[in-house]
Amino acid sequence: MKNCLRELRAGRRWSQADLADRLNVSRQTVNAIETGRYDPSLPLAFKMAELFENPIESLFFPTEDSAHQS
Amino acid sequence: MSKTAHDRKSASDKARDLAALRDAAPAFVTLLVFQGSLILLNPDGKTTGWLLLWSFSPLAPALWLMWTQLRSVRRADEYQRVLQLQAMAIGFGAVILLSFTGGLLDAAGMGDPSQSLQVTFIGGVLVWVGALAIKTRSR
Numbered sequence: 665m666k667n668c669l670r671e672l673r674a675g676r677r678w679s680q681a682d683l684a685d686r687l688n689v690s691r692q693t694v695n696a697i698e699t700g701r702y703d704p705s706l707p708l709a710f711k712m713a714e715l716f717e718n719p720i721e722s723l724f725f726p727t728e729d730s731a732h733q734s
Numbered sequence: 735m736s737k738t739a740h741d742r743k744s745a746s747d748k749a750r751d752l753a754a755l756r757d758a759a760p761a762f763v764t765l766l767v768f769q770g771s772l773i774l775l776n777p778d779g780k781t782t783g784w785l786l787l788w789s790f791s792p793l794a795p796a797l798w799l800m801w802t803q804l805r806s807v808r809r810a811d812e813y814q815r816v817l818q819l820q821a822m823a824i825g826f827g828a829v830i831l832l833s834f835t836g837g838l839l840d841a842a843g844m845g846d847p848s849q850s851l852q853v854t855f856i857g858g859v860l861v862w863v864g865a866l867a868i869k870t871r872s873r
Contacts, residue, residue: 681742685745688746689811689812689813690813693811697813
């Protein structure tokens with residue numbers, strides 16, 4: 665799954681640690697999500713959507729690979 | 735190397751690290767004290783009578799350490815749990831391989847089973863901790 669978390673975070677001038685503080689996760693987790701190494705759980709994804717005041721589908725979008733996996 | 739604002743730990747990370755240290759440090763010190771007392775009380779390694787009973791005493795802090803590990807997994811966030819599970823799987827694989835190797839050596843009449851057991855235990859823990867350190871390194 666791809667996401668635009670990095671762009672949204674940069675738009676608010678937050679560091680990864682700042683975002684991690686707001687989501688109550690580790691900075692490593694934010695980094696893994698931003699680089700596509702880890703897809704967050706639904707509760708965490710909803711938390712991100714709420715934080716950035718965007719619908720969840722505008723934050724995350726499937727790649728061709730992930731669409732074929734289901 | 736000093737941490738910049740970008741690669742600093744998050745507040746929840748700091749809280750988790752502190753809690754893990756508070757949990758594990760007393761258990762680890764107790765384990766060392768119990769293990770040390772065994773060596774001091776019984777330098778020749780021949781356990782009889784009450785010393786035989788006392789030789790099982792390190793099991794209590796070892797169980798305590800297991801409990802602290804369980805608490806650490808509970809405190810971890812969802813991605814850290816995945817990394818911890820992967821590290822445990824690698825450590826478990828190392829234990830299986832080392833014990834299998836020890837068994838093969840024993841079957842071939844080579845090596846000492848008690849030494850194999852120690853190598854398996856220490857090797858398994860080292861591989862587990864090493865895998866965890868590599869997987870959770872800062873990036």
